[in-house]
Amino acid sequence: MEPIKTEIVVLGAGPGGYTAAFYAADRGKKVTLVEQHPRLGGICLNTGCIPSKALLHATEILREATDSETRGIEFGEPKIDLDKLRAWKESILERLGQGIKGLAQKRGVQVIHGRGHFEDSHTLRVETTEGQKFISYDKAIIAVGSKPAMPSAFDLGNKRIMTSTEALEIQDIPNDLLVVGGGYIGMELGTVYADLGSNVVVLEAMPSILTGVDPDLVRPVSRAAQKSFKEIRVNTKVLKMATAGKQIKVTMEIDKQQREELYDRVLVSVGRAPNYADLGLENTRVTKDDKGFIKCNPQQQTDDPDIYAIGDVNGGTLLAHRASKEARIAVEAMLGETSAFENIVIPAVVYTRPEVAWCGLTETEAKERNIDVKVAKFLWGASGRALTLDRTDGLTKLIIDPDSERILGVGIAGVKAGELIAEGVLAVEMGSTARDIASSVHPHPTLSETLMEAAESFYGMATHTLTARRESA
Amino acid sequence: MDVKLPRLAEGVDSGTVVSILVSEGQEIKKDQPFIELETQKAVGSIPSPESGTVSKIHVKEGMEVAVGQLLISISADKNAAIAKPVTGEQTGASTAVERLAQTRTPMSPTSTEVKSATQWEDYRYESKSGAAPPASPSIRKIAGDLGIDLTRVRGSEAGGRIVLSDVRAYIQRLQQRSLQDVKERHDTGSQPAVSQTESIDFARWGPIRRERMSPLRRTVSHRMTESWTTIPKINQFDDADITNLLALRKKHAPAYEKKGSHLTLTSFLLSIVGSVLQKYPRVNASMDESTSELIYKDYFHAGVAVDTEGGLIVPVIRDVDRKNLFELSKELHELTEKTRQRKVSLEELQGGTFTISNQGSIGGSHFTPIIYAPQVAILGVGQGKPKPIVVEEKIAIRTMLPLCLAYDHRVLDGADAVRFLKEVLAGLENFPEAQVKLK
Numbered sequence: 045m046e047p048i049k050t051e052i053v054v055l056g057a058g059p060g061g062y063t064a065a066f067y068a069a070d071r072g073k074k075v076t077l078v079e080q081h082p083r084l085g086g087i088c089l090n091t092g093c094i095p096s097k098a099l100l101h102a103t104e105i106l107r108e109a110t111d112s113e114t115r116g117i118e119f120g121e122p123k124i125d126l127d128k129l130r131a132w133k134e135s136i137l138e139r140l141g142q143g144i145k146g147l148a149q150k151r152g153v154q155v156i157h158g159r160g161h162f163e164d165s166h167t168l169r170v171e172t173t174e175g176q177k178f179i180s181y182d183k184a185i186i187a188v189g190s191k192p193a194m195p196s197a198f199d200l201g202n203k204r205i206m207t208s209t210e211a212l213e214i215q216d217i218p219n220d221l222l223v224v225g226g227g228y229i230g231m232e233l234g235t236v237y238a239d240l241g242s243n244v245v246v247l248e249a250m251p252s253i254l255t256g257v258d259p260d261l262v263r264p265v266s267r268a269a270q271k272s273f274k275e276i277r278v279n280t281k282v283l284k285m286a287t288a289g290k291q292i293k294v295t296m297e298i299d300k301q302q303r304e305e306l307y308d309r310v311l312v313s314v315g316r317a318p319n320y321a322d323l324g325l326e327n328t329r330v331t332k333d334d335k336g337f338i339k340c341n342p343q344q345q346t347d348d349p350d351i352y353a354i355g356d357v358n359g360g361t362l363l364a365h366r367a368s369k370e371a372r373i374a375v376e377a378m379l380g381e382t383s384a385f386e387n388i389v390i391p392a393v394v395y396t397r398p399e400v401a402w403c404g405l406t407e408t409e410a411k412e413r414n415i416d417v418k419v420a421k422f423l424w425g426a427s428g429r430a431l432t433l434d435r436t437d438g439l440t441k442l443i444i445d446p447d448s449e450r451i452l453g454v455g456i457a458g459v460k461a462g463e464l465i466a467e468g469v470l471a472v473e474m475g476s477t478a479r480d481i482a483s484s485v486h487p488h489p490t491l492s493e494t495l496m497e498a499a500e501s502f503y504g505m506a507t508h509t510l511t512a513r514r515e516s517a
Numbered sequence: 518m519d520v521k522l523p524r525l526a527e528g529v530d531s532g533t534v535v536s537i538l539v540s541e542g543q544e545i546k547k548d549q550p551f552i553e554l555e556t557q558k559a560v561g562s563i564p565s566p567e568s569g570t571v572s573k574i575h576v577k578e579g580m581e582v583a584v585g586q587l588l589i590s591i592s593a594d595k596n597a598a599i600a601k602p603v604t605g606e607q608t609g610a611s612t613a614v615e616r617l618a619q620t621r622t623p624m625s626p627t628s629t630e631v632k633s634a635t636q637w638e639d640y641r642y643e644s645k646s647g648a649a650p651p652a653s654p655s656i657r658k659i660a661g662d663l664g665i666d667l668t669r670v671r672g673s674e675a676g677g678r679i680v681l682s683d684v685r686a687y688i689q690r691l692q693q694r695s696l697q698d699v700k701e702r703h704d705t706g707s708q709p710a711v712s713q714t715e716s717i718d719f720a721r722w723g724p725i726r727r728e729r730m731s732p733l734r735r736t737v738s739h740r741m742t743e744s745w746t747t748i749p750k751i752n753q754f755d756d757a758d759i760t761n762l763l764a765l766r767k768k769h770a771p772a773y774e775k776k777g778s779h780l781t782l783t784s785f786l787l788s789i790v791g792s793v794l795q796k797y798p799r800v801n802a803s804m805d806e807s808t809s810e811l812i813y814k815d816y817f818h819a820g821v822a823v824d825t826e827g828g829l830i831v832p833v834i835r836d837v838d839r840k841n842l843f844e845l846s847k848e849l850h851e852l853t854e855k856t857r858q859r860k861v862s863l864e865e866l867q868g869g870t871f872t873i874s875n876q877g878s879i880g881g882s883h884f885t886p887i888i889y890a891p892q893v894a895i896l897g898v899g900q901g902k903p904k905p906i907v908v909e910e911k912i913a914i915r916t917m918l919p920l921c922l923a924y925d926h927r928v929l930d931g932a933d934a935v936r937f938l939k940e941v942l943a944g945l946e947n948f949p950e951a952q953v954k955l956k
Contacts, residue, residue, distance in 0.1 A: 382661040387649040405646060415646040445646055448676040452646050475651020477676035 047178035048154075050076040052378065053168055054185045055160045055323075058086020060355030060367025061187030062144055068375045069151040076179055077153050078160045078170055083141035084148070087189050087356075088364040090137060091209040096232055098133045099212065100395050103239035107272070107397070111434065124240060126214055133212075162324035165348050169324075183350050183378050186330075186338065187367065188323065190316040190356035198224070198312050202287050205310045208233060218242050218308035220274075222294055224282050226253030228394040230313035231265065234273060235397055237311075243274040245307075247296060249281050257400060258407045260421075261457040264437040265396045272397065285310065318357045335359055342384035343377035344370050352378065366390045389472045393462035398437050401465035404453030404472040405443050417452060418444045420478065420502035422494045424458050426509050429489040435459040440494035442468075442478060444502055449477040460491055467495055478502040518593075520566060522586050525556060525863060531583040532556035533732055539571045545591060552576070552588060555732055561862060569593045581639065581732075641729075642668040642677070652679040660684060733828045744890045752885040753922040753934050757945040759901050760915045769953045773846055776955065782918075783875045784846040786898065787819050788952070789944030791837035791845075794871060797937045799929050801870045803891040811928065820869030820889060821849065823856040824879075831889060832856045833869040842952055877901060883919040894924040894934070896941070918945065 054065040057079035065077040083090060109119045148155050156179075158172035168179040192207035203210070211233050217240045223230040226248030238244040246253065246269070253269070253276060254262045269276055277298060284295040291306045318337050325338075329348035333339045337359030344352045352374040355367030369388060376383035391403035410417045424430040424438035438458020445452050454468025471481055482499035486492045500506035525532070532554040539551045550562030551571070569591040576588055642650040650667045652660070656679055660667045663684075670687045672679035719725045730738065759782070766780050773780040794801045794817045803812045817838040820831040832852045837845060855861045874886045875898040886897035899919035905912050922938045 382664070383658075384661070387657065405648070410646070413647070417646065445644060445648070445676075448644070448651070450644075450648070450651050450676040450678075452648055474653045475672075475676060475678040477678075479675060 045176075045178065047167065047180040048076065048156075049180050050074050050154070051182050052076070052185065052375075053078060053160075053179050053181040053183075054187060055168070056086060056187035056189055056319075056355075057081075057084040057144070057155070058187060058189050058355065058367065059088045059364040060189070060371045061086065061185070062148070063368040064185045064187060064354060064371035064375055065153050066147060066151055067372055068378070069153050071375060071379060073375075075151075075153045076181070077148060077155045078168065078179070079155065079157055080159045082157060083137065084144040084155070085137070085141050086187075087191075089140050089144075091212055093364055094137060094140060095133050095212045096208070096229075096236070097395060098136050099129070099214070099236045100232060102129060102132070103236050104397075106239045115434065124217070126216070130214060159322070161322065162327045165328045165350055183352065185344075185371070185374055186320070186323070186346070186351065186353040186357055187355050187371070188319040188357055189367075190318050190362055192229075192313070193315045193317045194312055195314065198282070198285050198310075200285060200287060202292065204287075204290075204292050204308065205285060205312060207312055211237075211311045214240075216309075220307045220309075221245070222247065222292075222305070222307040222310045223313060224310060225313040225315070226250075226255075226276065226278070227313060227315070228254065228396070230311065231269065231394065231396045233311055233313065234269070238272045244272075245275045245277065245305075246273060247280045247282060248276070248278045251278050253278065254394060254396075254400065256408070257394070258402070258455050260407075260439065260441070261400045261402065261455050264398050264439070264457045265394075265400060268397045268437060316356065316362055318359070320357055333359065342373075342386050344374035344385065345377060361390060361392065363390060363392065389469050391465045391469045393465060395462065398435065398458045399461035400455075400457045401461040401468075402453065402455040403465055403469045404451070406453055406455060407441070407443060410443060410452075415452075416446060418446045418502065420444060420498045422498035422501060422506065422509065424491075424494060426497070427489075427491065427494055428508075429491050429493065430458065432489065433459060433491075438491075438494070440464070440498045442481070442495070442498045442502065444478050449479060449502070451476050451478060451481065454495070456494075458491065458494075464491055464495065467492060518567065518569075518591050519587050520551075520589050520591060522554075522563070522582050522584050522588055524584050525554075525561070531581060531732075534576050534578050534580045534582060536578055537574060537576070538562070539574070539589070541571055541574055543571050545569060545571050554582070555859075556863070563588070565591065567591060567593070640669060640671050642670075642672075643727075650679055651676055656681060656684060663688070731827060733830070737829050740890070741887055744887050748888050748890060749926045750885075750888060750923055751926050751931065751934065753924065753931070753938055754883050755920050755922075755938050755942055756904075756917040757920055757942045758906070758915045759918045759945055762945055762948050763901070763916055765948060765950055765953050769955070772955050773843065776843070776847075778843060778847040779850045780842070780846050780953075781849070782877060782898070782901070783821060783873060784842060784849050785945065785948060786873050786875070786896070786941075787821070787834060787837045787845045787849065788840075788842050789941055789948070790819055790871060790873065790896065791817055791840070793937060793940045793944060795838055796940065797933060799933060800894045800924070800937050802893055802928055803870075804893070804925070804928050814870050816870065818868050818870050820872040820892075821853070822872065822874040822886075823853050825857050825859065827859060830856050830859075830861065830866070831869065831872060832861050832865050833867065835868070843955060872896070873898065877918070881919075883921050885921055886923050888923055888925055893928045894922055894937075897921040897923065 051074040052068045053076045054061045055078050057077050061077065062084060065075045069075045081090065088094060106122055109122060156170050156172060156177060158170040161169045163169050166181060168181065168184065170177045170179060192209060194207055198205055208229050219242065221237050221242040221244045223234045223244060223246045226246045230246060231253060234244045234246055252262060253266060281297045282294060283297055286293045288306060291308055292310050293304055293306055294310065295302060295304050320338065328351055330346040330351055331339050338346055338353040338357045340346045340353045340358055344354050346353050354370035354374050356362045370385060373383045373385050389403050391401060394400040407419055419441055421439060421441040425436045430436045430438060441455045442451055443453035451471045453472065454465065456464050478499040481495055482503065486496040497506045497508055501509055535553040535555045537552055539545055545551060545565045545568065547568045548564045551565050552563045554561055554563055571589055572592040573590040576582055651672060652667055657667065665684060667679060670679050670683055673683050674680055762785060770780045798813050801814055801817060805812055816836060818833045818835045819837045820833045823830050823832060834848055834852060852865065869892060871892060872889045872895040874895060877898055877900040880900050882899045884897050884899060886895045888895050901916045901918040903914050904917045906915050906917065922934055924934050
């Protein structure tokens with residue numbers, strides 16, 4: 045059979061893959077996009093960012109309804125129709141998936157559904173429902189993403205032990221839910237189930253949830269979770285799980301003491317693993333790093349010069365927007381441009397209650413690397429907007445280079461922190477100084493003012509807080 | 518009036534501001550020093566050309582300034598108001614912005630004359646945080662496409678942010694500079710020095726620390742490379758028996774001390790060299806390659822290498838042939854002190870015709886000094902140590918001084934060099950007491 049000839053083949057149609065395919069097509073290349081799932085969009089759209097945020101929004105209303113009782117508005121007991129909730133969520137995914145499909149068509153990107161397998165460095169075999177297809181390409185981009193890690197000790201084949209993928213389906217609302225792993229996925233989905241009415245217990249092996257995030261940003265989340273969750277147990281390891289009738293018997297170790305508990309469902313959220321199994325990488329010159337992720341240079345090029353890799357398969361921070369940025373770099377590098385993934389600010393957002401978002405240098409990192417910084421903080425208790433939202437559980441901080449007054453990093457905890465961080469990203473990318481932010485008028489009353497006030501406090505002249513004047517060194 | 522950096526000395530076209538001795542609004546008198554400047558050769562102060570009030574200081578400590586660059590403004594009117602920054606920023610908390618505005622003024626892209634060649638050439642963005650130079654993504658993209666290293670571009674916006682005009686100015690200067698280089702290379706026929714260390718990433722093998730070389734260090738480095746690569750050098754070794762000389766010194770040193778001087782081995786050497794040089798004019802000469810001429814100098818100024826905190830400095834003692842041992846000792850002592858305190862003037866560092874490098878006070882034996890071009894020879898002196906040697910067919914313990922005469926073989930031949938060194942040896946071994954004794 046005559047192979048399909050293309051200039052660029054992109055393997056995987058997540059936010060990395062479809063961005064790469066579309067951008068390459070926009071730059072005049074003949075592109076083929078290979079995706080094994082029927083719906084385009086990858087993990088992000090199908091079993092990641094989008095469905096989880098849909099559920100978080102829906103369940104947030106439940107929380108808001110309860111909270112509004114103190115404000116004199118009562119709704120009574122909510123009725124939850126899981127089928128309808130799932131259908132609404134599904135409609136979003138379908139709409140987005142169709143959108144991507146339409147955009148691919150309009151750009152002339154050929155989409156082939158099926159599993160891809162590298163035959164050699166310039167040939168991809170795709171197993172489709174219509175049989176095998178061979179694609180002969182000049183360059184390839186691997187963007188196959190990652191999947192939830194399931195340690196084999198927990199993999200009993202019991203449907204009550206879920207990863208995020210199954211948890212997003214919300215088969216039922218378990219009475220007792222154990223979340224193993226207090227990272228962002230565990231905390232976000234834990235919030236969804238807690239709001240729906242489950243008694244949620246989070247187990248974290250490390251001394252804190254959201255490991256790696258600045259402690260002052262985690263604090264509002266811990267405080268809120270202690271109220272809405274049944275319990276958060278840190279420094280706790282799960283040793284064993286076993287089926288016990290319609291429940292799961294979980295053996296854990298706390299303070300060197302073993303403990304057995306029964307749960308209706310268990311969510312395992314202990315990390316994610318790259319998806320390159322059965323990809324035929326052994327037929328190419330692509331190599332892996334010591335953590336098992338695909339190794340590539342700052343141009344996203346693997347050790348096989350005609351194969352690039354972007355997104356989760358490369359490890360690092362597994363974020364959709366990083367994959368999208370890498371997609372553009374990979375395409376530009378293929379076109380002979382000097383683009384490289386260097387000095388690029390990648391923001392991170394955790395959609396907990398409240399949200400946590402940060403970008404650039406963190407306070408923790410500054411301490412670890414012994415970098416002299418000044419931290420300008422603004423607590424949301426002094427924000428008019430936060431008070432009107434009844435959400436003063438937040439803080440905004442700027443990490444500032446004391447000599448140049450340049451903003452090196454921004455950290456925000458609070459409702460809508462994810463939306464607010466965009467200004468921080470722009471500030472860091474542009475090399476702005478704290479004065480640039482302080483001098484830019486922010487609309488009142490908004491949460492965005494907290495960035496301005498934090499900058500003002502660096503100069504000891506924030507309107508709504510009293511801060512020690514900065515000694516004019 | 519605007520006070521600019523005056524031409525300081527031959528070959529000195531820039532310096533680093535060590536300290537600013539006046540402040541804005543302060544009265545200043547004519548000839549009153551207002552800035553201390555470290556140049557490639559020394560630290561010196563710049564005197565005010567007239568009396569008045571300092572209305573504005575345009576530089577700050579640590580800044581590198583070039584000849585012709587604006588340093589301060591002096592207003593003749595004593596009541597002149599201090600110039601307000603035109604940024605419209607309120608004073609008080611905005612000190613950092615003002616500071617930046619001030620430091621920026623002299624190098625705003627509007628004044629693009631090549632006045633500050635070294636100043637921009639040596640610029641390197643550094644941030645303790647390891648952050649890349651502040652510039653928007655679009656500027657970084659342009660720099661990447663053009664292969665411009667942004668750490669070399671000085672940003673003109675707040676916090677040192679680089680904007681398009683900065684990149685443009687940088688490229689223009691780069692071109693100007695490269696054309697100049699081509700011309701110079703063409704004129705001198707020399708090859709450009711290639712820096713080998715630039716591309717090696719030493720951090721791969723362990724933690725490293727980068728420290729900016731001081732102007733002095735850079736001068737030393739430049740001079741040494743030049744000497745090493747251009748001069749066909751021979752090292753002539755010998756040992757002088759200084760047993761008697763040391764005895765002489767011991768005997769007379771207290772008298773010298775009383776009169777505020779130090780009798781050292783170097784002072785003896787200066788005296789000896791002063792007389793021996795007269796007999797070997799080639800050792801005191803220089804070569805002019807462009808005209809294929811030897812330049813004989815009828816004066817004998819000896820440089821003495823001095824170890825300072827900042828690095829090697831070589832002040833010059835004039836007319837060593839015409840000064841007696843006491844005068845030489847006194848001058849040597851004073852000049853050395855001045856040099857250590859970095860107060861030596863530029864004049865005092867120039868015009869040497871021969872150099873003595875005495876490491877004896879620290880230790881060491883023979884070493885091969887590098888010729889201080891355009892001089893022809895340098896005498897390296899180690900530490901005198903008691904050694905068993907043969908004197909009149911018997912083993913005796915004598916204090917032997919290791920010497921090495923390094924010389925430029927283009928000018929001086931081996932035979933003359935040996936003769937010269939032998940005479941120096943003889944001078945050390947038979948120094949007449951009459952010349953030591955104070956009257």
